[in-house]
Amino acid sequence: MPVFSVPKEVAVGTAMLGIAFATGVLAGKRYPLIFGTPKSPRSIIGKSSPIRQYILDHSLREHPILKKLRLLTADHPWGRMMVSCDQAQFMANLVKLIKAKKVIEIGVFTGYNALNMALVLPDNGRVVACDINEDYVKIGKPLWKEAGVDHKIDLRIKPAIQTLDELLASGEEETFDFAFIDADKESYNEYYEKCLRLIKKGGIIAIDNVLWNGKVLNPRKDDLAAQSIHHLNEKLLRDARVNISMIPMGDGFTLAFKL
């Protein structure tokens, strides 16, 4: 007789999760696949949690075209890469508060946050939107136009490092008000350093996924994304060039206020 026995449902469930995880890893995905759907680390409070629903029911004021894009993105196989809507609203409020005119978005995906930023910028404002994948962006582009803000979005399809270097080379140092870093995690430190040069004093850099689904607690040596995020978190704590707040919203995001 076994000393420790596990109910059959738990054993079967655990085995299925194991297979799903292995399938994701073998398929070269950064996120484990749960029954064929990429599961990204997007929310600390579970998406179906009643508390999360309460938060959304009592705080979300989403523009109808943003909502349309969110629902469209939800059907995409990588839909969970999209920024969480409450986090996007928080960033829009910050952008309004500081009366931002120039914003950088690193990692556009289907363009939810680029649209979110463009909607609150003045008519002569600009979002420099950086991505390497035009197919993702094509999903949101028609909605940027439908919302009447496409003229504010300056889309650059190339590695974001290259775009940031071009902005620096063209004399745009210290001219941006806000940056959102949300692309490949391994480059986060470089994105941060370049954004810090591009942002004005008093400007804000928002860095997404700083909790990386909890993996920052004990980052594995071979998990370059978790290592990179964790190192940046440690560096930011001691970085005298900025004040910071780490916000437990979405997958965690840090706000760095340039001094």
Ligand SMILES: C[S@@+](CC[C@H](N)C(=O)[O-])C[C@H]1O[C@@H](n2cnc3c(N)ncnc32)[C@H](O)[C@@H]1O
């Ligand atoms: C998490 S998604 C961004 C989500 C987006 N901020 C939103 O509002 O929903 C990450 C994006 O970064 C892009 N990306 C990955 N590596 C990149 C790179 N080196 N330069 C620019 N974009 C990159 C991916 O194509 C993907 O669209």
